[in-house]
Amino acid sequence: MSLIVKGRVWKLGNNVDTDLIIPGRYLTLRDPLEKAKHALEAVIPGFAEKVREGDVIVAGRNFGSGSSREDAVTVLKTLGIKAVIAESFARIFFRNALNNGLPVLECKGICSMVENGDMLSVHFEKGEILNLTSKEKCKGTKLPAFLVEIIREGGILKKLRKELQCEK
Amino acid sequence: MGLTLAEKILATHSGKKEVSPGDIVEADIDVAMVHELLGTSGGVAELFEETGVRKVWSKDKIVALLDHWVPAPNVDVAEIHKKCRYFVKKHGLKNWFDMKAGICHQVLVEKGFVRPGEIIVGTDSHMTTHGALGAFGTGIGSTDMVVVFAKGKLWFRVPETIKIVLQGKIPKYVLGKDIILKVLRRLGPDGANYKAVEFHGEALADLSIDGRMTISNMCVEAGAKVALIPPDQKTIEFVKKRSKKEIRPVYPDSNADYVDEMMVNVSEIEPQVSRPPNPTDSVPVQEVEGIELDQVFIGSCTNGRLEDLEVTAKILKGKKVNRGVRLIVIPASYEVYLNALRKGYLETILKAEGIVEAPTCGPCIGGHLGVLASGETALVTSSRNFTGRLGSPEAKVYLSSPATAAASAVEGKITDPRKYLR
Structure with missing residues (x-):
């Protein structure tokens, strides 16, 4: 999986919790596409129709707080979101994203240098963000090598499968 | 160190x-x-x-x-x-x-x-x-x-x-x-x-x-x-x-x-209520007293235990839930349910016209047994009042202790439970 992501920005505020990303009442839907249709609907009405494959999310503090539901990551992936950059992430969302191979980067000050609809280029290994629209640059918190590895593999289960094959 | x-x-x-x-x-x-x-x-x-x-x-x-x-x-x-x-x-x-x-x-x-x-x-x-x-x-x-x-x-x-x-x-x-x-x-x-x-x-x-x-x-x-x-x-x-x-407890070093x-300082703490849409936005109950309620929910992994049903029954004893409010009580487990039944708490709640459901997360996750409609306001003892958590994103959810919730169910509005101190 590529560690450089370029995409159009959807900008969100602080404390976007997992109930806002995917409300509990939709968790029981069997079809992942049906589930994803409700992603962020209370924040941006019609988000699922408006979002395009390859878009990225830029959020404020504490993105993904609340529940441990992994659907909060998978609905964004299903809609084609390729990365999330936030001032900070809630712990469980951060882990779930990396485990699913969705690149996430913490970057203080990101909200003040990005507007909705800007084009961003993000280098996850280096932790570097370039706003292609405004030409501004910003540096995020570099992920430890072992987490970069999980993204590169495309998620922790692909890594687990490799590990288990090696042991056989 | x-x-x-x-x-x-x-x-x-x-x-x-x-x-x-x-x-x-x-x-x-x-x-x-x-x-x-x-x-x-x-x-x-x-x-x-x-x-x-x-x-x-x-x-x-x-x-x-x-x-x-x-x-x-x-x-x-x-x-x-x-x-x-x-x-x-x-x-x-x-x-x-x-x-x-x-x-x-x-x-x-x-x-x-x-x-x-x-x-x-x-x-x-x-x-x-x-x-x-x-x-x-x-x-x-x-x-x-x-x-x-x-x-x-x-x-x-x-x-x-x-x-x-x-x-x-x-x-x-x-x-x-x-x-x-x-x-x-x-x-x-x-x-x-x-x-x-x-x-x-x-x-x-x-x-x-x-x-x-x-x-x-x-x-x-x-x-x-x-x-x-x-x-x-x-x-x-x-x-x-x-x-x-065998239990092998672990303790922190001094x-x-x-x-x-x-x-x-817990001596100074008054009954607290969290305002929507975040559990950390808590204020002393006086600041939100009088807000009218459509539903009160007592239950969940946060507050559906025996102690919670005990204080609920104590406040509801001999009273009725306000006509404009639905009170839903859900014990957190069948052990709690049985004990509350034996001790008469459930009977008290039922006589007060509360609704008692079988153990489940239920309304806390907006699943079933009491989800909210748009424009409704609820006071609940569960853990989260995020937008849309209990149903409609246009509902308002406040969080409190079971004592505050029970007193509020009686009055039909957010109420300081210390009024019911005997």
Whole structure:
């Protein structure tokens, strides 16, 4: 999986919790596409129709707080979101994203240098963000090598499968 | 430098003498809990079968049950339950409770799966509850659970620890919930993010296990990874009655290094209410008194225990729920249900025209048994009042203790429970 992501920005505020990303009442839907249709609907009405494959999310503090539901990551992936950059992430969302191979980067000050609809280029290994629209640059918190590895593999289960094959 | 409780538990479980915040360790898991997220689309069962691993690491250390949507309110949920039962049978999981035990956190504690000094993970953010018994309880996603099912181990970043000291004497009708809501106000929605919380202070001794569980339960609302209360005599006696396994409690060192310290004088705490849409936005009840209510819900893993139903019954005794309000009461487990039945609490609640439902998360996750319509306002004892959590995103949800909730159900508006002090 590529560690450089370029995409159009959807900008969100602080404390976007997992109930806002995917409300509990939709968790029981069997079809992942049906589930994803409700992603962020209370924040941006019609988000699922408006979002395009390859878009990225830029959020404020504490993105993904609340529940441990992994659907909060998978609905964004299903809609084609390729990365999330936030001032900070809630712990469980951060882990779930990396485990699913969705690149996430913490970057203080990101909200003040990005507007909705800007084009961003993000280098996850280096932790570097370039706003292609405004030409501004910003540096995020570099992920430890072992987490970069999980993204590169495309998620922790692909890594687990490799590990288990090696042991056989 | 000494170790905090979280550091010590992670060290003992990863074969190390000591660890420091920021270290990445691979720790052995003592107990792993799954509920319906085992059987949802993209859930643990689906992901586990995709890995090609044929056997789970332990048939005894996994606890599985159904609690979020029970009994099944629709076909989608019934299919999820069917998938869970199939997986449990196929892998021969020993500790399976189906929908017959109650809400996972209450059941884990009642059935003796939570022991001081152990690591217990589950696909539920409120796993922090188990810190009340001195266990490293933390919530994980479905993918992490697949790793645990396969290996019995999981990586952790050793968290920094915040020490919270509860001093003073707890006033009457101030419950564990009021204390934690006050603490959450001070921490904020991310004040403990990535961190461990460790509780100390004289007030802990006056808190029941029920009250302590409420406190640890809600620390996740400030982002905490674990919320530990070092075990005392009360903890040890409680666990001994429920677990046959030898107890090996772990305690923090007296010279442990804390990233922050917070003093809380509980004598000054008044009943607290959290305003929508964040649990940490708590204020003394007087500031929101008089807000009219459509529904009151008493239950959940936060406040559906015997102590909670006891105070509810005490306030409702000989009274009626206000005509304009629906009161829904859901015991957290069948053990709680039976005890509340024997003690007459449920009869009191029913006579007051409250509705009593069978143990489930129910309205707390907006699932069933009392979801909210647009424009409605509710006061609930559960843990979260996020937008849309209990149903319509246009509903307003306030959080409080069961005492405040019961008094408010009688009056039909948010009410200070101390009025009902006798």
